[in-house]
Amino acid sequence: MIDRKFIGHKMPQFSVAVEKGQLCFFAKATGQTDPVYIDESAAKTAGHRGLPVPPTFFFCLESASPDKDAFRDLLGLDYRKLLHGEQSFTxxxxxxxxxxxxxxxxxxxxxxxxxxxxxxxxxxxxxxxxLGTHVADLHSVTVSRNG
Amino acid sequence: MTEKLQRFDDIQVGDQIASLKLPPISRHTLALYCGASGDHNPIHVDSDFAKSAGMPDVFAHGMLSMAWLGRLLTNWVPQEAIRSFGVRFVSITQIHDQITCKAEVTEKFTVGHENRIRLALSTCDQQGQAKLSGDAVIALQ
Known part of the structure; x- marks a missing residue:
């Protein structure tokens, strides 16, 4: 059983730089052909100040944590038993x-x-x-199969 | 992006937005998503590993299908109109599955002075089996 004492536990914060090349690779991998997501000039014409981070890419940036396994290690989770149950963004x-x-x-x-x-x-x-502006919130439910 | 301009008054509960049909999922697709997403879990790309974990073969990242649902949304409205977007991963999306992403308007409401709609989202395979189920809230003029 995962120790319930970790409810409320805060992890050390970390920062990740959003790279243009990474966004273009993500667009390729997800079949995105909308020029707003791959061509900086098209993005600017559409009123953006650069290539936008697409809706689900925040999850990818989150997984670029310098200590990728911090969460699993803290809770003692075996990643062969883990499934992604739910994911949401605000x-x-x-x-x-x-x-x-x-x-x-x-x-x-x-x-x-x-x-x-x-x-x-x-x-x-x-x-x-x-700039300290609140950009998004992520909610993630991970399922551990203990059978 | 005038083609993405949807008007609140023109939308009715029950409206469906244009679906997005993807090609069958190849190992190459999964390898690209593994690299691009930073999700390097071998269960999605290494069939030896997947079998050792009790799976018949590699299977798709749930977040790949969610990214496709994101494309469905941003094909329809500019991304800055999306207020929230969430899914449950209902069943595993298998290699070679041919996924269709769908969205239907389920609610129209107002928060403060902002008109919003709620969309029910789903992905299903070529047999119509549900894979992801979720919703999104979109702000409209």
């Missing part, structure tokens, strides 16, 4: 290539179902940019 401001985003993660909840066969970890992440 957006407050757009983010762009060239921004430096700061991620603050915390354990919002830990609970189990089926007499502990399935355990759920709810993680909340707050994202701010280099």
């Amino acid at each position: 957006y407050h401001e757009m983010a762009y290539a060239g921004d430096v985003l700061t991620f603050e993660q915390s354990v919002e909840d830990i609970y189990d179902k089926k007499n502990g066969l399935l355990e759920f970890v709810v993680r909340k992440t707050t994202v701010t940019n280099q």
